[in-house]
Amino acid sequence: MRATDVFGFASRALRGHRVRTGMSLLGVSIGVAAVIALTALGEGARLYVVGQFASIGTNLLIVLPGKTETTGGMPGFGGVPNDLTLADAEAVVQAIPEIEKGSPIAVGTETVAHGERRRQVAIIGTTHEMLELRHLSLAQGRFLPPLEWDRGSPVAVIGTTLSSELFPGESPLGRIVRIGEWRMRVVGVLAPRGEQLGVDMDDVAIVPVATAMKMLNRRSLFRVLLQVRGHAELDLARDKVTRLLSERHGEEDITCIAQDAVLTALDSILGALTMALGGIAAISLAVAGVGIMNVMLVSVSERTREVGLLKALGAGRGQILALFLTEAVLISSAGGLLGLAFGWGAVAALVAMFPALPATPPTWAVGAALALSVAVGAGFGVLPARRATRLDPVAALAGR
Amino acid sequence: MIRLSGISRTYQVGDELVHALADVTEEIDAGEHLAIMGPSGSGKSTLLHILGCLDRPDAGTYELLGREVGKLDETELSLVRRHTIGFVFQFFHLVPRLTALENVELPMVFAGLERSERHERAMGRLQAVGLELRADHRPDQLSGGERQRVALARATVLEPKLLLADEPTGNLDAASGRQVLALLRELNATGLTLVVVTHDPAVARRARRVLVLRDGLVFQRVDGAHVHEAVEALSRDENGP
Numbered sequence: 001m002r003a004t005d006v007f008g009f010a011s012r013a014l015r016g017h018r019v020r021t022g023m024s025l026l027g028v029s030i031g032v033a034a035v036i037a038l039t040a041l042g043e044g045a046r047l048y049v050v051g052q053f054a055s056i057g058t059n060l061l062i063v064l065p066g067k068t069e070t071t072g073g074m075p076g077f078g079g080v081p082n083d084l085t086l087a088d089a090e091a092v093v094q095a096i097p098e099i100e101k102g103s104p105i106a107v108g109t110e111t112v113a114h115g116e117r118r119r120q121v122a123i124i125g126t127t128h129e130m131l132e133l134r135h136l137s138l139a140q141g142r143f144l145p146p147l148e149w150d151r152g153s154p155v156a157v158i159g160t161t162l163s164s165e166l167f168p169g170e171s172p173l174g175r176i177v178r179i180g181e182w183r184m185r186v187v188g189v190l191a192p193r194g195e196q197l198g199v200d201m202d203d204v205a206i207v208p209v210a211t212a213m214k215m216l217n218r219r220s221l222f223r224v225l226l227q228v229r230g231h232a233e234l235d236l237a238r239d240k241v242t243r244l245l246s247e248r249h250g251e252e253d254i255t256c257i258a259q260d261a262v263l264t265a266l267d268s269i270l271g272a273l274t275m276a277l278g279g280i281a282a283i284s285l286a287v288a289g290v291g292i293m294n295v296m297l298v299s300v301s302e303r304t305r306e307v308g309l310l311k312a313l314g315a316g317r318g319q320i321l322a323l324f325l326t327e328a329v330l331i332s333s334a335g336g337l338l339g340l341a342f343g344w345g346a347v348a349a350l351v352a353m354f355p356a357l358p359a360t361p362p363t364w365a366v367g368a369a370l371a372l373s374v375a376v377g378a379g380f381g382v383l384p385a386r387r388a389t390r391l392d393p394v395a396a397l398a399g400r
Numbered sequence: 401m402i403r404l405s406g407i408s409r410t411y412q413v414g415d416e417l418v419h420a421l422a423d424v425t426e427e428i429d430a431g432e433h434l435a436i437m438g439p440s441g442s443g444k445s446t447l448l449h450i451l452g453c454l455d456r457p458d459a460g461t462y463e464l465l466g467r468e469v470g471k472l473d474e475t476e477l478s479l480v481r482r483h484t485i486g487f488v489f490q491f492f493h494l495v496p497r498l499t500a501l502e503n504v505e506l507p508m509v510f511a512g513l514e515r516s517e518r519h520e521r522a523m524g525r526l527q528a529v530g531l532e533l534r535a536d537h538r539p540d541q542l543s544g545g546e547r548q549r550v551a552l553a554r555a556t557v558l559e560p561k562l563l564l565a566d567e568p569t570g571n572l573d574a575a576s577g578r579q580v581l582a583l584l585r586e587l588n589a590t591g592l593t594l595v596v597v598t599h600d601p602a603v604a605r606r607a608r609r610v611l612v613l614r615d616g617l618v619f620q621r622v623d624g625a626h627v628h629e630a631v632e633a634l635s636r637d638e639n640g641p
Contacts, residue, residue, distance in 0.1 A: 001509060001510055001511075001512050002509075002512055005509045009509070012497055012498070013497070015497075016497045305493065306495055308493075309493040309495070310506075310510075311454070311478070311481070312452065312454060312481060312487045312493075313481070313482065313487070313506055313507045313510060313554070314478050314479065314480075314481040314482020314483065314507055314510050314511070314558075315478065315482075315510045316474075316475055316478040316479075316510070317474055317475070317478070318475075319510055393454040393455075394449045394454050394455050397454075397489065397493065
């Protein structure tokens, strides 16, 4: 018996029962669509979070004052960390060859005013290197000029929201704003960026770090961002930074985090979440398989006479098995393809509703869902097909 | 061609054992036209099913074309049914969703013949039964007589040696019945061995030899011409003291 004939016979038998075939096909397609939509959701969440971190820059070390480990000592005795100073930051960048560049960061909140308009925003004090380290881009003008780190300058770069609030309908470039008691000249406007790890980068004022520390009355930096030359040197560089700063402070009172470590952990957690979502959705595929089995059992008992006839005409057991098994696989694989279409539709709808979420079903999930749908038909089709092959031809011809 | 010896077949019906066939020994020659008669429950259908390799005897041996059928496995039996035996049933047993032509092609589909060859041979058989213009009709668009002729074309398309007909005219009007019987006779005249199970003496009369069964045993063997006397003898015996 030829494969095309098996296929033709099975598909015509299915077309004889459109509603029933359609229903069991729908069952499979819902299962496949669920796998695709849910894994797309999980994958979207993963890509979103990873993207957030990656936008801060790659191969980054973050140095922050204070030790995150609790030592359990008495409060007040050696518990106050030393300041993380600009001099510390400069020493790290100059003394450690693995560090390509660095950028100190001081933060605070201050009122920015132009004429009668005033707005309370986050002030970020940093240096020229920040532009590259955090992948910032400018809508107008330029970023902070390259200066000695300990030299201040009365210039500021502002976010787009701040710009349109203070200078509605006009260009802020070259204009003077008041930040606290300080008069600063606006030299650039950041391109719209949105929220980045909790800070709305559209509503900030960026000023030279030395100026910011005076303006905000800070002696310690908030963070130092360090870019390492290569990914392989990340751990080495971190050790060197920790050692150097411990020497300078006389104790280990800073924390140095590798950006990638956080990223890798989140990536694997969210990847596992996606797998779990897919697994839960796959259960509905198994349920659909039971549906197929049910439909095929009904079909076999309805077509008992036909099976008897096929045997009388000389169909072998293997051929009858192949015919009924092909019917089951046809239902399940057609359902799988339909479910793929449904799933893509659901994902497209999701993306339309939440454009920020990069939801696409991972390739492995699409492949697995389709393979599983075919396997479901084959697996759950075996029992009914075997029942057909085992029918006694005499009884079957009599319709018993 | 066929040698049956000591064939018996017992069914379990509830708690009771029914002896459908008890010790039948018979020979059928190639090219013969044999009718099997008998009242219902006499075992004539069981005998036909055993001849057609659809059923196996509990005891005795069945030799078909020199091979002992009892020793064949399931796969070999399906090959015997496919290539050596043709079936015609009382209720036609056409597959309702397939056209007349596709129904005739079915045995060749199982044999794995190519589409073009199948088409050609099936059309040839439909022509032989006078239905080439009905090739694209489905069974529900055909009359009873036409359906049985399609079934006949299907039964003979792989050129079997033995044609088994179970009440072939049982569901037909007189005219269609005559047409089908004429076709059967034609086939027999070309050398095909024909075994017809019937309860209709008018059908049995056309056979050269008639086997009258009763209670699973051969009650009488008569000439086709003397079938009426045999039927009378049977009913006398049934209704007698």
